[in-house]
Amino acid sequence: MKFFVDTADTAEIADLAATGLLDGVTTNPSLIHKSGREFIPVVKEICGLVDGPVSAEVVALDHETMMKEADILRAVADNVAIKVPLTIDGLKTCKKLSDDGCQVNVTLCFSANQALLAAKAGAAFISPFVGRHDDNGLDGMRLIEDIRLIYDNYLFDTEILVASIRNPIHVLESARIGADVATMPPNVIRGLFKHVLTDKGIEGFMADWAKTGQTIT
Numbered sequence: 001m002k003f004f005v006d007t008a009d010t011a012e013i014a015d016l017a018a019t020g021l022l023d024g025v026t027t028n029p030s031l032i033h034k035s036g037r038e039f040i041p042v043v044k045e046i047c048g049l050v051d052g053p054v055s056a057e058v059v060a061l062d063h064e065t066m067m068k069e070a071d072i073l074r075a076v077a078d079n080v081a082i083k084v085p086l087t088i089d090g091l092k093t094c095k096k097l098s099d100d101g102c103q104v105n106v107t108l109c110f111s112a113n114q115a116l117l118a119a120k121a122g123a124a125f126i127s128p129f130v131g132r133h134d135d136n137g138l139d140g141m142r143l144i145e146d147i148r149l150i151y152d153n154y155l156f157d158t159e160i161l162v163a164s165i166r167n168p169i170h171v172l173e174s175a176r177i178g179a180d181v182a183t184m185p186p187n188v189i190r191g192l193f194k195h196v197l198t199d200k201g202i203e204g205f206m207a208d209w210a211k212t213g214q215t216i217t
């Protein structure tokens, strides 16, 4: 499963990219707002920090303006993936951009039927929002299972990019189901490294090593 980080915080992205475990980045208008940065320069900077796809979202709601915005965003770097909302205009834009060889991430997906439409529109990625699904009393991971089943039934190569991840259980379940990508806030990625028994084990080994009086040279 690929790991994307869901942030526009370039310091966080650089730090996580240094682990060698980061496969891409997703942003959205709320994350750009949170960064306090100008949209185009921050996307350009992020594209230089990772080799993989960097999702940059259009903000127009009509197809024609979406295409104009997408053309501007595509010119920023080769690894920009255009993010469009799951609407009729968004999917029209997805089809056109995908036919033109552009990677498109279709976002704000809340049903398996929507995911089917995005795959038919040639999306490189579908972004189902599991956390927001859970928030509304639904089962986010069941949605991922359904999409996996449908995409496998028809051999769609659209990648399931699990979004709105809130905790490590979402990551574990995504991997069990066979999602292609998990995009996670930085704190969730960092949390995956942590285990109380790992910390306790290191503490014990270090204490015993100190007693040997040795060094590795």
Ligand code: G3P
Residues within 6 Å of the ligand: 006, 026, 028, 129, 131, 132, 163, 164, 165, 183
């Ligand atoms: O990738 C989508 C994500 O940014 C939304 O997350 O936590 O606002 O539902 P959240």
